[in-house]
Amino acid sequence: MADILQEIVAHKRVEVxxxxxxxxxxxxxxxxEAILDFGVASMKEALTASDSGIIAEFKRRSPSKGWIKEEGRADVIPLSYQKNGASALSILADEKYFGGCDEFISIARRSGVKIPVLYKNFVIDEYQLFQARLCGASAVLLIAADLTLVECRQLLRTAHELGMEVLLEMHAESELDYAALEPDMCGINNRNLGSFVTDVQNSFRLAELLPRDAVKVSESGISNPDTVRALRAAGFRGFLIGENFMKAPDPGKALADFIGKIDN
Known part of the structure; x- marks a missing residue:
């Protein structure tokens, strides 16, 4: 597969x-500005306090696999995740490649979701941070591969000014310099966004190279409770899981069953 990340970012610039x-x-x-007095829940605090650390993702499709759950409803699945033990949520806001939109976060909030929500998108412009805050996000994803250090620093600063936290995603050792920006959470993506090859060992390889006090989040390719236990032992506090739950008939129940196996 061609480098889909470059294609997505190019489209995102036009879209913005x-x-x-x-x-x-x-x-x-x-x-x-009219809503800044209304705070949002801290994702960092939720993960730090959680026994499971599961960030359950509302993800209806992917560029590599197509539709996962085209009929998935933002007023049903995110709330079910909350009821079944998710520490936080990730909701895709990219429409063209992931079948998402900003409105899904607003819908989830109106349905009763109170736990932290990550704005999962390819953020390359400050305008998108305002979109994230407006729809009810608690935190935003910034991807090192999409941004220069200078761009990332400015976006992180603006996100904080808007009252949101930042999950800064890295994939390779060459991107670990971004951790020096001191994001609220450091994410390690196990999926190469260019080739879509997934390897959970990526989290284990890079964990010890991150700052010791960083709140570490492992993203993608996690389908086994044993993997979560091993990642926790390696210092991770958050585990972003989407397809494993979304492909199940009842994503909320799949989450509950998964958490139950972690605890056993």
């Missing part, structure tokens, strides 16, 4: 410019 035409930067800033 379209969004700015539909809702001006001045107007989205005004709308967000």
């Amino acid at each position: 410019e379209r969004f700015k035409q539909e809702l001006s930067e001045t107007e989205i800033h005004r709308r967000v």
